[in-house]
Amino acid sequence: MAGTFIESRPWTDDVLEQKGGLGTSAHDVNLNEPLRGWAAFSATFRVMFIEESRKSVEFAKKRQIVLFPLLLTLVTAISTIGLQFLVGDSTAQSSDLDAKTFTWQELRFALHLPLFMFSLGMGTFAFMGRDAILRRSGTKNHLLAAPALQPLPNSMAHFAYFVKDLLFYVLLILTPIISGMALGILMDGFAGIRTPLLWSSLPWTWLAMATTLGQGLALSFLASSLWLRGRPFTIVGPVAIVALGIAIGIGALPSNLLLWGLAAQSSQNGIFIILGLMLSIGIGFVAALLILDDFDVSVVEQGDLLAPTYARLRFLGRGHVRLIVAKEFVDLFRSGAIKKMTVSYAIPLLVLLGMAWLVDFAEAPIPINLLSYAPFLGFFGFNFYSWLTILDSPEFMNGLPLKVPDLIRAKVVVYFLATSWISLIFIVLMAWRLDEWASLPTSIIVMFANSIYIVALTAFLMGLRPNKAIFDASIMIWFWIGTVLPLLGLFLLSFTQGDVSLYGNWWERASQDGLAATSQMYDETMVQQGYMGMITISIMLIFASAVLWKLMDRRWGRSEFSN
Amino acid sequence: MSKASAPLVSAQDMAKKYGDFIALHPLNVEVHSGEFFGVFGPNGAGKSTFIKLLTGQLRPSKGRIEVLGVDAVNDPQKVKANIGIVPESESPPSFLTPAEFLEFVARLRGVDDMLAKVEHWLDWFGLQDKRDTMCKDLSKGQRQKVMLASAFIHKPKLLFLDEPFANLDPIYQRKCREWLLNHVEEGGTIFLCSHVLEMAERMCNRMAIINDGRVLAAGTVKGLKQSSDETLEDVFIRLVGRSIEDVERHEEEGVTHDDSEE
Numbered sequence: 001m002a003g004t005f006i007e008s009r010p011w012t013d014d015v016l017e018q019k020g021g022l023g024t025s026a027h028d029v030n031l032n033e034p035l036r037g038w039a040a041f042s043a044t045f046r047v048m049f050i051e052e053s054r055k056s057v058e059f060a061k062k063r064q065i066v067l068f069p070l071l072l073t074l075v076t077a078i079s080t081i082g083l084q085f086l087v088g089d090s091t092a093q094s095s096d097l098d099a100k101t102f103t104w105q106e107l108r109f110a111l112h113l114p115l116f117m118f119s120l121g122m123g124t125f126a127f128m129g130r131d132a133i134l135r136r137s138g139t140k141n142h143l144l145a146a147p148a149l150q151p152l153p154n155s156m157a158h159f160a161y162f163v164k165d166l167l168f169y170v171l172l173i174l175t176p177i178i179s180g181m182a183l184g185i186l187m188d189g190f191a192g193i194r195t196p197l198l199w200s201s202l203p204w205t206w207l208a209m210a211t212t213l214g215q216g217l218a219l220s221f222l223a224s225s226l227w228l229r230g231r232p233f234t235i236v237g238p239v240a241i242v243a244l245g246i247a248i249g250i251g252a253l254p255s256n257l258l259l260w261g262l263a264a265q266s267s268q269n270g271i272f273i274i275l276g277l278m279l280s281i282g283i284g285f286v287a288a289l290l291i292l293d294d295f296d297v298s299v300v301e302q303g304d305l306l307a308p309t310y311a312r313l314r315f316l317g318r319g320h321v322r323l324i325v326a327k328e329f330v331d332l333f334r335s336g337a338i339k340k341m342t343v344s345y346a347i348p349l350l351v352l353l354g355m356a357w358l359v360d361f362a363e364a365p366i367p368i369n370l371l372s373y374a375p376f377l378g379f380f381g382f383n384f385y386s387w388l389t390i391l392d393s394p395e396f397m398n399g400l401p402l403k404v405p406d407l408i409r410a411k412v413v414v415y416f417l418a419t420s421w422i423s424l425i426f427i428v429l430m431a432w433r434l435d436e437w438a439s440l441p442t443s444i445i446v447m448f449a450n451s452i453y454i455v456a457l458t459a460f461l462m463g464l465r466p467n468k469a470i471f472d473a474s475i476m477i478w479f480w481i482g483t484v485l486p487l488l489g490l491f492l493l494s495f496t497q498g499d500v501s502l503y504g505n506w507w508e509r510a511s512q513d514g515l516a517a518t519s520q521m522y523d524e525t526m527v528q529q530g531y532m533g534m535i536t537i538s539i540m541l542i543f544a545s546a547v548l549w550k551l552m553d554r555r556w557g558r559s560e561f562s563n
Numbered sequence: 564m565s566k567a568s569a570p571l572v573s574a575q576d577m578a579k580k581y582g583d584f585i586a587l588h589p590l591n592v593e594v595h596s597g598e599f600f601g602v603f604g605p606n607g608a609g610k611s612t613f614i615k616l617l618t619g620q621l622r623p624s625k626g627r628i629e630v631l632g633v634d635a636v637n638d639p640q641k642v643k644a645n646i647g648i649v650p651e652s653e654s655p656p657s658f659l660t661p662a663e664f665l666e667f668v669a670r671l672r673g674v675d676d677m678l679a680k681v682e683h684w685l686d687w688f689g690l691q692d693k694r695d696t697m698c699k700d701l702s703k704g705q706r707q708k709v710m711l712a713s714a715f716i717h718k719p720k721l722l723f724l725d726e727p728f729a730n731l732d733p734i735y736q737r738k739c740r741e742w743l744l745n746h747v748e749e750g751g752t753i754f755l756c757s758h759v760l761e762m763a764e765r766m767c768n769r770m771a772i773i774n775d776g777r778v779l780a781a782g783t784v785k786g787l788k789q790s791s792d793e794t795l796e797d798v799f800i801r802l803v804g805r806s807i808e809d810v811e812r813h814e815e816e817g818v819t820h821d822d823s824e825e
Contacts, residue, residue: 004570004600004769006592008777011578011585015625022629025569026645027596027750029720031631032673034644043670047656047663054658054697140699141654143667148620149653150671151644293639295620 034151044152044160048143052168056471067473069176076180081187083107084194105266111205112212112262119216121383122165126224126291127340129158131390133295139395148295159288162221163281169217170210172471178206204265207273212261214280222283225290227340233290238343246354305330316413320402324410325417331391332418341387345380345419349426353433370427370436371494371534374443375487377423378450385415385455386466394464394561404559405552408459412549415455423447442534446490449538449545456545457482463556464563489537496530570595571721571752572617577626579612579776586612588777589626594754596720599747601755601767605803609776610756611651614725617754618648631721644672647714651725651756655709657699661690664698668713684712688735703730711739722746724755728762740766760795774803 035043132145144161147154181202187193223237247253257263260279264272309326316322332338352373388411397407427447431440461479462469469475572594579587587609594600604610615621617628619639628635635642655664662681669677685691688708698706707730714722722743728736743753744766755762763770763784771781779802780787787798 004592004594004598006590006771006778006781008773009576009589009591011580011588018627021632021634022573022575022627023569024571024573024629024632026631026720027569027571029631029645031633031641032644032717034640035671035673036640040671043667047659047667050663051656051658058658058697136653139654140657143656143659146656146667149643149648149650150668151640152671153640294622295615296622 032151036153036156040152040156041160041163044143044146044157045164048160048164049168051143052164056172056468058468068471068476069172069179071473071477072173072176073180073183076177077183077187080181080184080195080197081193083184083196108262108265109259112209112259112265115209115212115261116216116259119169119213120220122169123162123217123220124224125158125161125165125217125221126228126287129154129161129291130228134297135393140393147293154293154295155288155291158221158291159285162217162284162288166210166214166217166280166284169213174206174209174213177209178202181205204268207277208261208265210261211264211273211276211280212259214277214284215260218280218283218287222287222290225287229290229292238347241347242350242354245350249354302334305333320406321410321413324402324407325413328388328391328410328414332388332414335391337387337391338418341384341418342422344387345384346422348380349377349422353426353429369494370431370434370439370443371446372491373430374427374446375450375490375494377426377447378452378454378487381415381419381451381455382458382466384419385411385458388414389464389466389563394563397561402561403553404463404556404561407561408463408552408556409549412452412455412459416452420448420451423451442531446534446538449541450487450490452545453486453541454483456548460548460552460555463559464561486537486541490534493530493533493537496526496533568595572630572754574617574628575626577616577623577628579609579616579621580624585776587616590778592617594752596752597747597750598769599744599753599755599767601757601763601770602773603757603760603763603770603799604773605758608758608774608803610758610773611725612776613773614648614723614754614756618646618723619643620648645719645721647717647719647722649710649714649722649724649727651729653710654706655698655713658697660693660695660697661685661701661705661709661712662694664709665712665716669716672717674717680716684716688712704732704735707731708735715742718746718751720751722751722753724753726757726759727755728759760799764795772799772802779803 034040129144132142133148135141136145136148144157146152147157181197182199184195185197185199185202188195223241226233226237244253244258248258260272260276264276306326309329310323313322313326316325332341394407424444424447427443428440431437431443457479458466461475461482570593572592574590574592576589576591577587578585578589590613602610602613612621616623617630617635619628619630619635619642622636630642631645633641633645655661659667662685665681665684666677669680674680685694688711690705690708690712693701693705698709701709707727711727714724724743728739731739740762747753753766755767757763767784769781769783770787772779772787780798784795788795789798789801
């Protein structure tokens with residue numbers, strides 16, 4: 001028997017000419033063919049679905065995972081009953097006020113747009129897959145990393161993950177929403193409850209929402225796959241998004257192209273549904289094909305970045321938070337996540353800015369001004385903070401003299417330092433575009449107060465696991481109460497600050513006539529009161545952030561480091 | 564070369580480089596059927612890179628690799644379908660149970676009588692009482708047993724093991740060792756990476772010592788010893804210690820290892 005042979009040679013850049021095989025043999029053993037196509041997909045999909053359910057249940061516990069769909073059903077049922085006050089053809093409206101209420105098309109848009117934005121945020125599967133590969137040597141591992149060891153193409157694992165997520169969200173989010181609508185319709189006639197929604201519209205709505213969800217997940221998946229392929233693919237995603245936004249803003253493309261599900265629901269054309277779903281699955285498949293079987297974890301030598309970063313953060317004092325902030329910044333830069341996060345934070349703002357350039361908001365049903373934008377900037381903070389929590393496994397900190405609240409606070413500080421300049425540039429550019437320089441200082445105060453508050457609230461409620469907490473009903477109830485109330489207050493008060501007719505007297509009129517309110521020109525007193533109201537709410541939000549900051553110790557002080 | 568004497572694994576000029584860092588210098592290797600071949604070296608010597616290249620987990624920066632007659636660079640899926648791999652530090656998927664993970668692996672590998680084999684390996688590793696526990700809630704040793712079971716379940720002719728016993732208790736270390744030796748006797752072939760020299764003496768019929776991404780010495784365990792009273796640890800320290808001194812001296816002189824060899 002020939003013996004095993006091994007030898008090293010010095011490195012040269014010569015490449016050996018490939019001639020024939022190397023003469024190995026399986027010695028008459030019949031070789032297995034790896035599973036491909038449908039067989040590989042079905043073997044993977046089933047266990048991925050089990051894995052996903054367990055991941056959600058693990059955080060939310062059984063009772064609360066049931067509560068989340070129940071909460072959605074309940075909220076939707078209430079909204080379904082409330083529809084009579086929102087649409088122009090209801091009994092609560094008089095015919096001459098149709099222009100002041102929402103059309104069905106506007107309501108559909110309000111249903112599909114947030115769903116689309118949500119799915120865009122959840123669909124970056126290529127980044128998730130890469131993270132899974134990088135982390136597989138840690139204590140946690142996921143099926144998305146299985147292709148590294150098992151005979152399964154990475155692209156097939158990603159495609160199965162995409163389809164699994166689409167189905168999971170349809171079951172966990174869309175089906176409870178449709179159930180809520182059905183519940184609302186069932187209550188029609190009881191105790192004077194009326195709803196204009198019809199049974200026949202439910203299947204359409206369900207399918208149309210699934211189409212929008214699939215579209216968002218697929219586009220986000222494609223953008224993340226392109227990004228990971230490196231240049232020149234990297235810039236294709238951001239450029240396409242901005243170009244599409246502008247093209248639709250100037251009317252070069254029909255706005256139907258933006259939301260396929262909305263187009264399908266509006267036209268009630270089954271072909272659109274089939275086409276939209278097929279296109280979404282097709283884009284997801286192409287995105288999966290772009291994923292390479294690359295399990296390389298590069299060995300890159302780096303100069304010391306921690307010490308200089310720590311030195312620059314002198315203003316944070318000498319405590320643990322300063323050191324962790326420095327470490328988090330090193331993670332951000334070394335992982336390359338700073339680029340992805342900055343782009344994903346800036347692109348929605350660029351689209352908003354582009355639209356402000358191209359669209360006359362005076363024609364919009366709700367008059368939006370600079371102060372209306374300021375509160376909503378804080379909402380983007382949720383995604384950024386979530387990303388910060390998955391950069392690295394914090395488990396090594398369990399053995400260090402640190403507490404979870406130290407790390408949470410550090411992440412909030414990193415969020416603020418990394419994004420506030422983008423928000424500031426956006427709000428200044430928007431002031432310039434809208435020519436509303438007078439309200440810029442107030443807008444800056446409102447914007448910063450909101451950003452700090454929403455991230456502090458997210459961090460307080462969700463700790464190091466915000467991606468899982470969104471399926472925890474009890475957390476989400478508090479999150480919505482904590483964000484919607486102040487945001488709604490600020491948003492409504494912002495209407496007192498511009499040249500608006502309907503909302504100039506919104507409080508008196510709305511309290512008497514609801515949405516049937518008639519217009520009245522605003523006066524100076526109203527402007528003053530609105531201004532003071534916004535400043536007061538902003539100060540309260542900063543105060544609330546400080547309280548939440550203090551309460552971190554009580555909520556997370558005994559937790560272990562784990563994400 | 565006759566088919567009977569053809570190697571199972573062959574690599575020619577196989578090397579891995581990350582930027583300017585050479586993780587594995589160009590290497591020629593042939594592993595023949597029935598061998599229990601061990602690669603030993605200190606931490607960071609390039610052992611895991613070596614095993615990942617041969618098993619299609621990494622693409623080489625240059626060179627050719629063939630395993631069981633399959634080109635490992637162009638068709639790594641087929642290589643993975645026909646070998647068993649136990650990685651150094653990878654855990655099974657956190658949210659699957661041991662039974663589910665073994666079933667998943669058996670399904671991907673087209674194992675006949677899948678459920679019976681899953682039960683067999685759960686029994687063999689004493690995991691029946693943990694069969695429905697999620698892998699994240701298992702101890703490190705139990706997770707390692709699941710990884711070993713996933714590599715053994717299709718009884719591959721060729722096994723690649725990277726520090727396979729790192730977290731196992733002595734009872735299962737012995738049990739696995741005996742199974743592996745028996746597997747080799749029955750015609751299996753094992754490629755093992757470790758820094759535990761005791762494994763070389765107990766199990767390997769040939770071994771290589773590597774450091775700094777290059778082979779320092781190779782041969783039978785007995786052949787590597789310069790005298791009868793020299794232990795394998797002495798051999799290891801003699802080779803690796805000298806190698807480290809070489810690196811330090813060259814660093815002080817400001818020349819690289821490559822330059823010195825050319």
